[in-house]
Amino acid sequence: MKLIQLYGDRGLKIVKGEGQYVWDINGKKYIDMHTGIGVAFLGHRNKIVVDYLRRQMDQIITLSNSFSTPIKDEMVSMVDKIKPDNMDNIILLNSGTEAVEAALKTARKITGRKKIIAFKNAFHGRTSGSLSVTWNKKYREPFEPLVSPVEFLNFNDINELSKIDEQTAAVIVEPIQGESGVIPAKQDFMRALREVTEKVGALLIVDEVQAGFGRTGKVWAYQHYGIVPDLLTAGKAIGGGFPVSALFLPDWIAGKLEEGDHGSTFGGNPLAMAAVTAACKVLYDDKVPEQAYHKGELFMKILKDKLADLKSVKEIRGKGLMIGIDSRFPPATTLKVAQDNGVLVLKAGVTVIRLLPPYVISQDDMEVAANAIREGLLKTESQRVTS
Ligand SMILES: *Cc1c(COP(=O)(O)O)cnc(C)c1O
Numbered sequence: 001m002k003l004i005q006l007y008g009d010r011g012l013k014i015v016k017g018e019g020q021y022v023w024d025i026n027g028k029k030y031i032d033m034h035t036g037i038g039v040a041f042l043g044h045r046n047k048i049v050v051d052y053l054r055r056q057m058d059q060i061i062t063l064s065n066s067f068s069t070p071i072k073d074e075m076v077s078m079v080d081k082i083k084p085d086n087m088d089n090i091i092l093l094n095s096g097t098e099a100v101e102a103a104l105k106t107a108r109k110i111t112g113r114k115k116i117i118a119f120k121n122a123f124h125g126r127t128s129g130s131l132s133v134t135w136n137k138k139y140r141e142p143f144e145p146l147v148s149p150v151e152f153l154n155f156n157d158i159n160e161l162s163k164i165d166e167q168t169a170a171v172i173v174e175p176i177q178g179e180s181g182v183i184p185a186k187q188d189f190m191r192a193l194r195e196v197t198e199k200v201g202a203l204l205i206v207d208e209v210q211a212g213f214g215r216t217g218k219v220w221a222y223q224h225y226g227i228v229p230d231l232l233t234a235g236k237a238i239g240g241g242f243p244v245s246a247l248f249l250p251d252w253i254a255g256k257l258e259e260g261d262h263g264s265t266f267g268g269n270p271l272a273m274a275a276v277t278a279a280c281k282v283l284y285d286d287k288v289p290e291q292a293y294h295k296g297e298l299f300m301k302i303l304k305d306k307l308a309d310l311k312s313v314k315e316i317r318g319k320g321l322m323i324g325i326d327s328r329f330p331p332a333t334t335l336k337v338a339q340d341n342g343v344l345v346l347k348a349g350v351t352v353i354r355l356l357p358p359y360v361i362s363q364d365d366m367e368v369a370a371n372a373i374r375e376g377l378l379k380t381e382s383q384r385v386t387s
Contacts, residue, residue: 010339017044020358020365022344031357031365034344038178038210038356041237041321042282049240052278053271060270065263075273078280082213084220085228089254091247092268092276096209096235097125099245100172102262103231104129104148107170107203109261110253116148117164117171117202119155121349123179124172124207133172135180156189161196168202170231175221178210181349182317182324190225197230203253209235209245210322214283214359217293217320224319240282242275289320292359296320299357299366306370312381314351321361325353327377329384334376341372 013025020043022032035041042049056071063069079090093099104116118124118133125131131139132146140146148169153160155177164171171193177183197204206229211221213234222229230253235245249257266272282288300316300323307313307325314326327334331353338345348354353373357365 010344012339019043019045020361029342030339031343031361031369033355033357033361033369034346035356035358036236036241037346038215038236038322040241041213041215041356041358042240042279042288043358043360044241046240046278046282048282049242049275049278052274053242056270056274063270065268069270069273071270071273071277072268075277075280078277078284081284082219082280084222084232084248086250087232087248088251089249091249091262092272093245093247093264094243094266094272095125096207096233096245097127097130098264098267099209099233099235099247100124100130100133100205100207101127102247103172103205103207103233104133104170105262106231106247106249106253106257107205108148110203110256111169111201113167113169113202114148115167115169116150117168118150118152119173119177120152121155121177121180121183122152122172122174122207123177124174125209155183156186158189158192161192164193164196164200164202166200168197168200170203170205171197172205172207174207174211175225176211176216176319176322178322178354179348181326181352182322182354184317184319185225187225190222190227194227194229203230205229205231205233207233209233210356211319213237213279214289214292215320215322215356216318217289217296219283219289221319238279239272239275240279242272244272244276246276286359288359292320295359295361295366296323298363299323299355299361302363302366302370303373306367306374307377310374310377310381312377312384318355321355321357321359323355324348325355325373327351327353327380329380331376331380333380333383334373337376337379338369338372341368341375343369343372345369345373
């Protein structure tokens, strides 16, 4: 029996995770800035999350959504503290791509239109609907035709927005493109996008599966832009490490959804609800977004101090604790050198080293990481010179 390996193998066997660290089978400790692509943002085995999950496991693990539970009530009131503006409704699902599917279906139902607009370099997931709005041809083209008619526009290009018209059901956008290289949307672009979609009656979906839930220094990344979207998808970090995703909706949209419009066997199971409740509690009580903002500023300064002089470094960018180092070269060597030095980071796009640390990261960790990345970049540069 073999488990198919659809992800590149990092060559490590990990046996434990606690806070910002993981340990391999040989007892070697790593600072985790990979965090399962941002999932462990609240730290591995966050105590509150573990407590909530434990307690729930002792009560009931699985139950149809047709029944009520105390944890459902608690979840709803806890999510209320961190909900996106005007979005008093939530649907729980299991993965980011499912939240995107639910958003696209909702937009089509509400508007009665079919066309979806997405952006070049966008990543929204790998099931057919989400894949249809994902830009990377390597992921998408072998499976075409996919579902909705989709048009891809240049990201951050206001001139393109005139292509959003009365046939458009929705525009889906990552406020900070994650997979393609940590590329923040520009202020005027997001504002213009909000204006145009409102004018033509298309829904604006912000996909915050990666950027949302405090990581960028605000609870939700769209809050950097002074706009309010129509639908918001969240995932990755929102269960404190437990697999769960969400679609947030305002009343005017939620009110038009009917029984049967969407569903999921596991969506909103009691364990997922316990995890989301705990994660929201941590986010709120520990002022996680503010901490991510301040630590992000500090980390950015440390990275610039230690790396900006390298000729391989083109740009260091990001918001809060979502940081990309554009290194001109494929980052494989840097990832390996950092890993050997006890620091896990990941790739984004073609040339970007992506850092998605947990909010519990310390200044020491940041300095160790910056030094390890520096060593990796220097090695990359020397390989480029000799090859
Ligand atoms: C990871 C990601 C997804 C897909 O989430 P899965 O849980 O892997 O299905 C969708 N959108 C964005 C922006 C992501 O980063």
